Structures are given as structure tokens and as C-alpha cells.
Amino acid sequence: MGIITVIWEKWVEFRRDFYKITVAAMISPLMYLVIFGMGIQTTSHGEPYLHFLIPGVVAMATMTGSFSAIAQNMSVQRLYEKALDQVMVSPTPLWQFIVGQLIGGSLRGMYAGGIILLLTLPIRTGLTFNALSVLIMFLNGMVFSTIALVLSFLAKSYTDAPRFTSYIIMPMSFLCNTFFSTEQMPNGFRQIISLLPLSQASAMIRAIANAEPVGFFGFGVLAAYLVVFGAISVWFIYRKKNL
Amino acid sequence: MIELKGLTKRFGDFTAVDGLDLRVETGEFFGLLGPNGAGKTTTISMLSTVLLPSSGEILIDGQRLDRKASAQKRKLSVITQEYSMRQDMNMDEVMEYQGRLYFMPKKEIRRRADELLDFAGLIDYRKRTVRHLSGGMKRKLMICRALLIEPEILLLDEPTAGMDALSRRQMWSLLRSLNGRKMTIILTTHYMEEAQALCDRVALMSKGRLQKLDTPEALIDELGAFTVDETVDETLKSRYFHRREDAIAYLEDAGNQASLRATTLEDVFVECAGGRLSRS
Numbered sequence: 001m002g003i004i005t006v007i008w009e010k011w012v013e014f015r016r017d018f019y020k021i022t023v024a025a026m027i028s029p030l031m032y033l034v035i036f037g038m039g040i041q042t043t044s045h046g047e048p049y050l051h052f053l054i055p056g057v058v059a060m061a062t063m064t065g066s067f068s069a070i071a072q073n074m075s076v077q078r079l080y081e082k083a084l085d086q087v088m089v090s091p092t093p094l095w096q097f098i099v100g101q102l103i104g105g106s107l108r109g110m111y112a113g114g115i116i117l118l119l120t121l122p123i124r125t126g127l128t129f130n131a132l133s134v135l136i137m138f139l140n141g142m143v144f145s146t147i148a149l150v151l152s153f154l155a156k157s158y159t160d161a162p163r164f165t166s167y168i169i170m171p172m173s174f175l176c177n178t179f180f181s182t183e184q185m186p187n188g189f190r191q192i193i194s195l196l197p198l199s200q201a202s203a204m205i206r207a208i209a210n211a212e213p214v215g216f217f218g219f220g221v222l223a224a225y226l227v228v229f230g231a232i233s234v235w236f237i238y239r240k241k242n243l
Numbered sequence: 244m245i246e247l248k249g250l251t252k253r254f255g256d257f258t259a260v261d262g263l264d265l266r267v268e269t270g271e272f273f274g275l276l277g278p279n280g281a282g283k284t285t286t287i288s289m290l291s292t293v294l295l296p297s298s299g300e301i302l303i304d305g306q307r308l309d310r311k312a313s314a315q316k317r318k319l320s321v322i323t324q325e326y327s328m329r330q331d332m333n334m335d336e337v338m339e340y341q342g343r344l345y346f347m348p349k350k351e352i353r354r355r356a357d358e359l360l361d362f363a364g365l366i367d368y369r370k371r372t373v374r375h376l377s378g379g380m381k382r383k384l385m386i387c388r389a390l391l392i393e394p395e396i397l398l399l400d401e402p403t404a405g406m407d408a409l410s411r412r413q414m415w416s417l418l419r420s421l422n423g424r425k426m427t428i429i430l431t432t433h434y435m436e437e438a439q440a441l442c443d444r445v446a447l448m449s450k451g452r453l454q455k456l457d458t459p460e461a462l463i464d465e466l467g468a469f470t471v472d473e474t475v476d477e478t479l480k481s482r483y484f485h486r487r488e489d490a491i492a493y494l495e496d497a498g499n500q501a502s503l504r505a506t507t508l509e510d511v512f513v514e515c516a517g518g519r520l521s522r523s
Binding site: 001002004005008009012013016017077081082083084085086087088089090091092093094237238239240241242243 | 254291292294295297311313314316317319320323325326327328329330331332340341344345388
């Protein structure tokens, strides 16, 4: 019940800011696709680079959509509007509030990823996107929503949200299997990068797109992030002395 | 019944609330008074579980209040000092969000919201977003939101701050009528006449500690029911007397720079905040 309330709140926000959210979700992924995929015409593993790029950009859009939906919103609600107080004092179990945030954030990420899929549909790349791709997008969105939640609980000022984007989202966008394969990276660095959630989400969506088998390792990595950051969020909301 | 037992809140080296022991009876109108930084808002924040105590506990009807205590939280509603609302929601959405958080049926939310917004004179602005409301309208909306769930306990942190005199008086009658229906009310306010007019008992806090706890009348009697204000060296000084005759005798000696009046809770507050209460 509490979960539905939070999703309803996210829906109210989405309905009101539909155009702003849609445009914001489109601009940077579209730029990357146009500049790297269409402007600089090149190939990767003998295939047009665009075929490599699209699954990565879809994963990236899911990440940024989910992260920004939660990080900005929660920081403002907690530190500026103090609207989180309304939730804290209510009888809604706080774990349900957390789960609602994760689902709501993930749906926003999927919306951003879905827009990219729709926009690239006319290109006829022959790439495959199926229910499993959708599940990976959802899981990826949940992971970045929960990371955003933890960071917004740690934020000291609502201006911290853009900083989190610069520290976390920007580096991951460029490093994690989005624009180039992590296989070419130096040893050690490659292993670290491959353990980041976006690397796994990109790799799995790309594998499905190319009709290649998807291993369970990627799901395991995403699930591990979700469990760890989910547990930290729940701990914070129940135990943090000065929320 | 609400019990605060040894309630303490520390922020690093600073102790905002220091071992507060209080008991508020069911249906009581209780005032929490004190100068800025006395720890009133911190106490309300702990009662609303936004802040967790460093030590001590809060019991509601004998059950410990914490963030997991849904049954206790269901009884509570808070009107905070700040406008703690989603600024981008309209009034209907604010009310619906509140109702949903308290698991109210949608029909009931609608009915109560219509009733309250109408009562508060906000019904014509129900589609206006919070950020486009005036300060007074936001304050009224927060009251409507708090009352939507028909709480047993209402926590009010400076509820009339920024309200004009008429709205404040309307608020007083509303609070009196709610208290008349056995709602327990805990109020913090800077307006002493408000506390004197409304509260059954008041607690005077200073530097996080409880200084005085009694009915407004008893606190006034303790200080002296009669006050002589006199201007000495261009400074206004007040002297308090238990007997009218003593006050009049002093007034006659003091000359025309002095006047007699009834002591108010504000006098008690000023003396207490200035640490001079025992001297009087």
C-alpha cells in the first residue's frame, strides 16, 4: 500500500513535468548517438559502431534517468522542502517508502531508455531488445535509484545532487562499456570497471541485442549492488539520527 | 498519554535537549515555551520521529515511539514551523498524498479534504501549486493536511507564526474546538498570550532543560499576580507582587514613572529566560 502511494507521488510528478522529463531524458543520449554513431562513422568488431553504441546508450539512459529522478528529488524533499518529514511521521512503513522510491526511480529510468529505443527504431539496426532487456533495464534502474537514495540521505545541502552526478554518473557514463569495450582496458583497471553496475547492464543488453547468450554473472553483480545499497537506505531511514 | 523520559538530543558537542522528563495527559492542551534555541523544535522533531533521541525515550499510551511504530504514528499529526510540503504539488495532491500515507480510503480523503479546504477558505485555490501560495495560505494548508487524518495527538510547532491577528484568532478557536473533542495538543509558540489563552499547562524550557512546569495561572501566581512597571534611568523594569495592596503601595512611592497591571505569562517567560525567576 505504501509502495503504491510513493509510485502515485512519482506519477503526479511525471505527469506534471512530462515535457521537461522527456526532453531532459532525450538530449544527451541523442547527442551521443548523433555525434559518435552517425557523425563519426566508424566500425567496431566489423559492425557499424552504432550497433555497439545503442545498447550502451540505452543502459546509460536508464542509469541517468533513475539516478537523477531520485537524487535531485530526494535531496530537495529532505533538505529544502522538508517534505520527507511528512513521510517520516506517517504510519507508512518506511521500507515501503524505500521500495516505492526504487520502483518509481527505475520506471523513470526505463522511460528514458525506452525513448532511446523508440528514437533508434527507424535506423533498422537489426538489434534485438526483448523482455530480458527490459528486465535488465529495470534492475539497472533499481540499482541506480538505490545509490541515489543513499547519496541523498548523506547530502548536506541540496546542491550536492549535481556533484554526485559529476562524481559518479559522468565517469560511469564514459567508462562502463558504453562507448567502448572494457576488454581493451589495462589489466586491473579492466576488472574494477567490469564490476561496476553499468558495465554489466551495458554488456548484458548488448549481448541480447546481438543475439548472444547472457551469463548470470551480470545479474549477480546488479543484485549485489541492489541488496547492499538497498540495505543501507533502509538502515538510514530507520536508524539515521538526524534525517 | 505522552511520556518523555530523560529525552536527550545532542548534535556533536551541543546538547539541544537535556534529559527532558514530561508527561502530557490525554486530551490536554500543553504548551512548550522557551526562547530561541531552548530545544522546543528539537523536541517536536523527536516526537515526530524526524530526529531520533541520543538517549531517553518517548512513550505514547505506554508504547515506545520510534520510526517503526506505525500504530503510535497513526495517532500523530504534525504542523511544523517550516512549510514541510512538496512545493510542486497542488492542494488536492498535498491532501491526497497525506491521506494515502495514512491509508485512508480515496472517497474519505476527498470528503475530508473538501470539508477542510472549504473551512479554511482555500477551496477556490485547490488546483494552485504550493509554491504559488502566500505564506498564510501555506500555513492554513498545513493545518488542513494535519487535520485530514483526524489525529488523536496534534503537534504544533509555531502554528500561527506569520499569521495576521484575525487568522490567529480563528486558529485559536479551531484549536480550542479540537481540544474540546479530546484531541491532545502540544504547542510550541513564541506568542505568550497564545499559550496563556489556550494551554492547560505549560513547560518553560531554556538551554534544552525544563525550567518550569505548571498551569499558566500557577506560574503567574508564583511570580506574583500584580506587576508594577517603572522606568528607571530610561530602562523599563518590572516588579512583581502577590498582593494588590503591596503593588499599590509601591506604585505610590514610585511616582508617575510607574504603572500597575496584571502579570502575564510573558512576564514569567521573560523572567525565566533571563534566569531571574528565583530572584522575583
